[in-house]
Amino acid sequence: MIQHIGNTIKYYRLKLNMTQSELAKGIISVSYLSKIENGYVEPSREIVELLCKKLNIIWSDKEDKQIFEWCNKWFKALFHKNIQETCTHFKQIEDNMSLIANNGLLNLIEIHKLRYLLLKDKNKAKEQYNKLKEILNLFNEREMYYWLKFSGYYYLTNFFYLKSLNNFLAAENYLEHSFYMEFEEKYHLHYMIGLSASFAKKSHLAFEYTRKALDHYQKDYKLKEAAKCHILLGYTFLQMNGFKQALKNYQTAKKIANHINNKKLLMKSVQRIGDLYSKLNKPQEALEYYLKSYELQASSNTKTLVPILSLIKEHYKKHDIAKAKKWLEKGIELLAEAQVETIYLYELKVYEQLIKGIKLSFDKLILHEIIPFLDERKLYDKKIIMLQLLADYYFDNRKYKLAASYYNYALQIKNKLEMDRDNIYEIVSHME
Structure with missing residues (x-):
């Protein structure tokens, strides 16, 4: 108080x-x-x-108890991503902002609003993020913890994985100032550091923090959270071509998801197994798992382009243009129903041209829109794929010098990434 x-x-x-x-x-x-x-x-x-x-304000502590109760419920609902409860409690708070305006919870409410908007309206989340940056110097240590944590979410949602990782790591320095669910906060933050580190290709950090989270969740019998950690460990192994370890973790996650009847987790598990078989150049197995992922998506009321894009790419890789086109149409249908992340929208645009016929603007799409987007976010794996597609385009149009230039550029990036991953894989193998 x-x-x-x-x-x-x-x-x-x-x-x-x-x-x-x-x-x-x-x-x-x-x-x-x-x-x-x-x-x-x-x-x-x-x-x-x-x-x-x-200060020309009126202080009233009559409603403090009620306000704290509302906020505490809202904060917890946000932590657990319980959308329905989150919306209910937020409306309760919003309807009584006149009581809260003169209360010390104001900053915490505004900071948690960033997390709320990331779940509900990403365009407004950007406005809220910029608004909070303006009052950053007013935050105490508790507020700083939640600001850094939710900034990590903000950057993760926008595919700035390295910035996301840096914010989650900075939040760890303020972890002792979180004021509810102390242990849950700690191990959830460890998971988020592991997640962002994995996406940022910082595999050593990804393993260190994901294993910390997994150890806690296994001891506490939190099966859903443990399964998510196994998926993350599998993804990190897959990046380093540790196929056997990746498959083991994915199958463990799949087994847990079946046991607790969690379709969303099951969808993610089979999607990742599909990715593994695709990387092993086993298209039949990859397609089987991608199709299962798509079917689970439909039954779990989840709308994402990920399994559809995977099916498009795999059929295209097999030169089965008819089936690739069929899944492309499903992807285009989904655009009218759901908000699609920019990165997946770009991929869909590229494959739409590859499948339906390349337009003169193809190289401009890749060079002036997609590559700058990927460079800004340091998404080099995806950049390699786009450079190779661009080189293929130039080769097919008899622009051999340009084709050779982009093939070499893609190869240089690929070699550097492979070298970094080999070094990290040695470290991680000893950890296992």
Whole structure:
């Protein structure tokens, strides 16, 4: 409660561009105001009212208990990604913002709103992120933890994996200041560090943190979370061509998903097994698992282009253009029903041209839209694929010099990635 009073006074003082001396004048000393704002002392009701009067706000603690209860429920629902509960509690809070406006929970609510909007409306999430950046200097250590954690989510959602990883790692320094579900917060943060590290190709970090999370979830019999860790470990092994270890982790996740009857987890498990067989150049097995992933998607009410794109690519790789076209049409249908991530939309655009006929703008699409998008996010694996497709395009159009240039460029990136992965694989193999 002391910290909430201090946060509120500091928030509105800075909002009015008022110095501590200006606010304290005629009421208390500057040093005493500083102690109030930093939560070191609890001021009397009279002092609080005088400070609030000068700030032109009205302090009321009558509803504090109710507000804390609402917020606590909302924060927990967000943590567990319970969408229905999240929306219910958020509306409750939003309808009573007049009570919260003068409460120290204001910053925490605004910070958690970023996480809420990432689940509900990603365009508004960007606005909220920029808004929070403007008041970053007002955050105390607790608020800083949630700001860094949700910034990690923000960058992860937008495919900036390295930035996401850096924010999650920075949040770990403030972990002790989280105020609910202490152990759940800790191991969930470890999982998120592992996830972003894996996507950012920082395999050593990915293994270290995912194993920490997995050990905890296994001891606590949290099967769903353990399965997610196995999928992540499998994905990290697959990046380094550790096919046997990857398959073992994916099959473990699949077994758990079946046991707890979780279709979404099962979908992710079989999708990843499909990816493994695709990398092993076993198209029949890959297609079997991708099809199963698509069927599970439909039955679990999940709308994503991932299994459809995988089926398009695999059929195209087999030169089965008729079947690739069939799945392409399903992908285009999905665009009208669901919000599709930019990265998957780009891939669909590329394969639409490859399957239906390449237009003159094909090289511009790759060079001026897709490659800058991938470079900004350091998504080099996908960049290699796009460069190879571009080189094929130039070769087919008898632009052999350009084709050779882009084949070589793709090869250089590929060799560098393979070298880095071989070095990491040695380290990780010893960890296992």
